[in-house]
Amino acid sequence: xxxxxxxxxxxxxxxxxxxxxxxxxxxxxxxxxxxxxxxxxxxxxxxxxxxxxxxxxxxxxxxxxxxxxxxxxxxxxxxxxxxxxxxxxxxxxxxxxxxxxxxxxxxxxxxxxxxxxxxxxxxxxxxxxxxxxxxxxxxxxxxxxxxxxxxxxxxxxxxxxxxxxxxxxxxxxxxxxxxxxxxxxxxxxxxxxxxxxxxxxxxxxxxxxxxxxxxxxxxxxxxxxxxxxxxxxxxxxxxxx
Numbered sequence: 001x002x003x004x005x006x007x008x009x010x011x012x013x014x015x016x017x018x019x020x021x022x023x024x025x026x027x028x029x030x031x032x033x034x035x036x037x038x039x040x041x042x043x044x045x046x047x048x049x050x051x052x053x054x055x056x057x058x059x060x061x062x063x064x065x066x067x068x069x070x071x072x073x074x075x076x077x078x079x080x081x082x083x084x085x086x087x088x089x090x091x092x093x094x095x096x097x098x099x100x101x102x103x104x105x106x107x108x109x110x111x112x113x114x115x116x117x118x119x120x121x122x123x124x125x126x127x128x129x130x131x132x133x134x135x136x137x138x139x140x141x142x143x144x145x146x147x148x149x150x151x152x153x154x155x156x157x158x159x160x161x162x163x164x165x166x167x168x169x170x171x172x173x174x175x176x177x178x179x180x181x182x183x184x185x186x187x188x189x190x191x192x193x194x195x196x197x198x199x200x201x202x203x204x205x206x207x208x209x210x211x212x213x214x215x216x217x218x219x220x221x222x223x224x225x226x227x228x229x230x231x232x233x234x235x236x237x238x239x240x241x
Contacts, residue, residue, distance in 0.1 A: 002190050003042075003063035011161065011181050011188070013043040013069050014154045016102065020220035021134070022046050025099050028132055028236075029055050034096035037124060039086040039117065040104035044070025044079070051078040058082060060089050087116040094126045100133035106194040109174070111205060114197075118209035125239060131211065134234040137218075138196035139227060142175060143167050159184040173197055199225070199233050211237040 002008050026049050029036055033054040038047050041059035043066050050057045058080040061067055067081050082089065086100065098121045108114040121131045136142065149165040162182045168191070169176035176193040203213055214237060217223060218230025225233055 003066050006065045007188055008190060009043060009065035009069050018045055021101060022049055024220045025101055025132065026050060029097050037095040037098040039089065039100045042066050042102055044073055044076060046101055047079050048073045048075045051075040060084050060086060086120055087113060089120055091124060095124055096126055096129045098125055098131045103134060103136060105133045105135050109193060109195050114205050115209060118205060118211065122209050122211055122239060127239065131237050134232050135202060136196060137230050137233055138198060140231055143170055146177060202235065206237050210240055212240045213237050
């Protein structure tokens with residue numbers, strides 16, 4: 001998806017408002033101020049919620065247009081914003097909690113990229129810190145759910161916005177799709193490919209990175225992961241001791 005496009009960034013922020021996943025990740029940070037790194041922070045919804053609660057937050061995203069939206073939000077001035085890929089991020093500080101939200105892990109289409117991100121996480125994690133991210137459960141029929149999906153996703157200046165999603169390809173772990181956003185005045189179209197790795201494969205990548213899974217959840221209420229039923233696979237990991 002073309003997140004460098006300013007209009008797409010605005011639409012992304014409209015469609016991805018605060019939800020259950022935001023509350024889940026805020027709860028992981030806890031009540032006492034800590035240092036949090038959000039890799040692939042998008043338009044900064046989670047970062048700003050964390051900063052509001054006194055946490056010291058760094059938000060990293062490769063898209064300047066997304067960060068431009070993030071910088072306009074309440075509490076954004078308390079946050080360090082960094083334009084960088086997750087793979088390429090480097091800093092001297094270490095963090096208590098490192099997160100990758102919004103199913104961003106699924107845009108990493110190769111093991112090489114996934115390992116690079118996990119190694120970034122490990123390299124910036126405090127000794128007793130945690131990392132957290134999620135992927136969609138590949139056993140769910142996402143193609144069936146998404147094919148031809150249409151929904152009203154809100155309104156921008158100029159009228160209501162209709163989102164239409166069309167599957168354009170499926171190949172093993174990969175699903176490609178086209179998303180169109182139609183307003184009364186124009187239609188914007190983006191293309192995306194996501195990877196749907198198995199729980200076992202992600203756990204193997206985590207282990208190769210020198211991390212170990214400590215908790216595994218299947219929903220945003222911290223319910224247990226059930227392979228045949230859960231929609232999410234939420235990984236909580238820490239450095240191997």
